[in-house]
Amino acid sequence: MIVRTFKAAGDAPVFRTIASREIVSGRDNVGHSLFDTAFPAGRDDCVREGASGGFGAQAHYCVTGEGTVCVDGKCWPLIPETLVAAPACARVRIAADTQMRLCSVFAGDPQEVSAGTLVRSVDDITGTARDVFWGNGQSRRLLVRADGYGFALCQTLGNPETDSPLQYRHHFESCYYVAGSGEYVWQQGRHPIDTNGAGGTVFIMNRNDAHRMVVRDASICLSIFTPPIEGMESHDFSGSAPSSY
Numbered sequence: 225m226i227v228r229t230f231k232a233a234g235d236a237p238v239f240r241t242i243a244s245r246e247i248v249s250g251r252d253n254v255g256h257s258l259f260d261t262a263f264p265a266g267r268d269d270c271v272r273e274g275a276s277g278g279f280g281a282q283a284h285y286c287v288t289g290e291g292t293v294c295v296d297g298k299c300w301p302l303i304p305e306t307l308v309a310a311p312a313c314a315r316v317r318i319a320a321d322t323q324m325r326l327c328s329v330f331a332g333d334p335q336e337v338s339a340g341t342l343v344r345s346v347d348d349i350t351g352t353a354r355d356v357f358w359g360n361g362q363s364r365r366l367l368v369r370a371d372g373y374g375f376a377l378c379q380t381l382g383n384p385e386t387d388s389p390l391q392y393r394h395h396f397e398s399c400y401y402v403a404g405s406g407e408y409v410w411q412q413g414r415h416p417i418d419t420n421g422a423g424g425t426v427f428i429m430n431r432n433d434a435h436r437m438v439v440r441d442a443s444i445c446l447s448i449f450t451p452p453i454e455g456m457e458s459h460d461f462s463g464s465a466p467s468s469y
Contacts, residue, residue, distance in 0.1 A: 229425050405439075407440075
């Protein structure tokens with residue numbers, strides 16, 4: 225288990241002029257990287273060449289704020305809970321109308337990424353087959369295997385006052401909490417879910433760690449899976465072992 229907070233993360237040059245925080249590094253060896261960028265109101269910037277670190281796809285998720293995203297010259301509104309995904313070679317520009325918090329993911333084998341540009345919001349999938357009760361909350365499966373980017377990305381909601389024993393034996397997962405409180409507990413230790421003073425907390429299951437996800441206040445996290453999940457998976461807590469898929 226690797227734990228890292230936004231406050232403690234180092235800077236990384238994802239965009240040409242605006243610094244990002246490196247939340248999950250390619251050096252963590254989990255098949256993906258994750259960055260958190262604060263765009264000041266009125267600023268725009270482009271993803272720099274080489275930011276993918278050799279991965280084949282990119283995805284950018286708006287946590288807060290409003291603006292515009294352009295991919296290879298085609299533009300869409302960018303509002304909270306909206307995702308844009310594209311091949312790593314695509315030219316991506318972000319323009320912030322208001323102060324914006326953006327999470328960027330790079331993942332996928334370049335030889336296996338088969339998709340073009342996709343724009344999808346949580347509103348688009350709420351109430352559909354991609355809106356799955358995972359066991360103690362909802363998982364909005366924004367990207368899954370069938371989408372063709374080589375990784376899965378979900379907005380995962382944790383219900384308050386829940387304790388979920390989990391282990392992902394077939395995927396590397398990173399959970400980046402942007403809201404809520406609680407803690408993760410595993411064999412070697414425990415660490416709080418801190419989304420206030422620390423600005424956000426990521427738990428990286430780099431050893432397919434068995435763990436308990438203990439949520440006190442309702443939580444929101446971005447869950448990244450490599451290889452990607454199919455999209456219909458959910459957990460069963462009726463057994464004695466941690467639930468896995």
